[in-house]
Amino acid sequence: MDDLASFLRTRRARIHPSSVGIPTDSRRRVEGLRREEVAHLSGVSVDYYVRLEQGRATQPSEQILDALARVLDLDETEREHLYRLARQRRRRAKAPSGRLRPELLRVLDLVAEAPALIMNHRLDILAGNRLAKLLYGRDLPGLNTARHIFLEETERGLYADWETCTLDVVGHLRLAAGKYPDDPGLASLIGELAIGSKRFRQLWARADVRARTHGRKAYRHPLVGLLELHQENFALPGEAGMELLVLSAAPDTPTEDGLRLLGTLTDTGSEHPERARAIASGVLLGNSADHERGTEHLGDHPDLS
Template sequence: MDDLAGFLRTRRSRVDPAAVGIPVDRYRRVAGLRREEVAHLSGVSVDYYVRLEQGRATQPSEQVLDALARVLGLDDTERGHLYRLARQRRRRTKTPGGRIRPELLRVLDLVVGAPALIMDHRLDVLAGNELADLLYGRPAAGLNTARHIFLEESDRGLYEGWESCTLDVVGHLRLAAGKYPDDPRLASLIGELSMGSDRFRRLWARADVRARTHGRKAYRHPLVGLLELHQENFALPDDSGLELVVLSAPPGSPAEDGLRLLAGLGVPAADPSRTLEPGPIDPTPLAQ
């Protein structure tokens, strides 16, 4: 799903040669750096770097990866992604899966006044509280937010910042593909999105990675209007790959009033159960 060669190619195409001391004239036709320029600046042979970009060189050293990250101007998220891609052939990461512990569902119930979700690395919503159900106008459990954004809400209906949301989703899925390259369900989702959305296909080709842990998330709800919320992602301290996502409103803000009004509308009648049916989830319980 993701590979070191493709990531290196896209990153070097975005480096401004002048920023790394390489003179540029009007005859230059290459976007970003040439392969030999990356090799020279990184202190590796041109042949070795070419083999890296062709997928023929394996197990680059930490020193080589550090040098490439420096030359390519990678941020912390991209640097971590580079290292994971380089190690894929050495060590495969088991795809996480399992049931949500009852104790975690109780924690979800304690979140009041804000929509809250439990999501996996594929952006599948495994459980949601009542306000999450009301926000989406349907039971949140069973929803895949990537599919929802690109295939169901591509007309920008619910998402006020739809373009920004699409960037976050693709960047997240790129990171997930680097962490879990052997996950068939993730590969199937990426294929479905690529077939169904031109925008997803274009963004995926850019190979951008994003680790969104907090930030603004705005929704335009058909019943209560604009909700400008703050999203916090809490990664669970285990190997489940799950996150608790909470969408809160500043005290005294119009968004807080909107959430209060939304809460008064009642729980959708479609499915009072907020947990996903066991079918799609690996039935092996997570370690306690």
């Protein structure tokens, strides 16, 4: 799914010669650095570097990898990915089982005021609390967020920052492919996304890697409007590839109000979206006093109770 040779080629192509002191002119036809230039700058023979990019050289030393990372200007995530790819022939990680301990499900239920979910390395949602289910508007076990973003949603769908989300997803899957190259489920997912999405194919060809542990995550919910949440990812000890994701709202913000309102909805509210949307808009656009009065009586509404 991913290999050292293709990663080196894509990283080499993005380095402009002038940034490493190599003059250029109009006759230059190579995008980025030439192979021999990378070899010279990193202190390895041209023949050895060519064999690296052809997948014929095995087990490069730590010194060679350090030199390549420096010349190719890799960030910390890319550097770790490079080392992982170089070690694949020696030791290949086994794909996680994906089994959830009951204790983890109890932890999800304890998170009552923020959407929380458990996700694996393939971006399958394995479980979620009530607010997470209401946020996505569907049952969560079995939902793959990569498939949801690329094949089911659009730029005007649930994800307010859809383009950024696509970058994050592809970067994450690239990392996962480097960690678990023998996972058939991951290989099948990547193939499905490549067939079904032109944007996925374009981003995958760039071979970018991303490790996102926290940051802004904005949703455009059909009933409560824009939710600008903060996402924190927590790796679960002893559960390889699994993470707990918590989406929180800053205090005293419209998003906090929106989450509070979202929590008052039930599954039946989605059956009456127009009436639910009208009530939600009235609450969110009113003053704070009206807001308090509106939420106090939402439980009496036949569609939102």
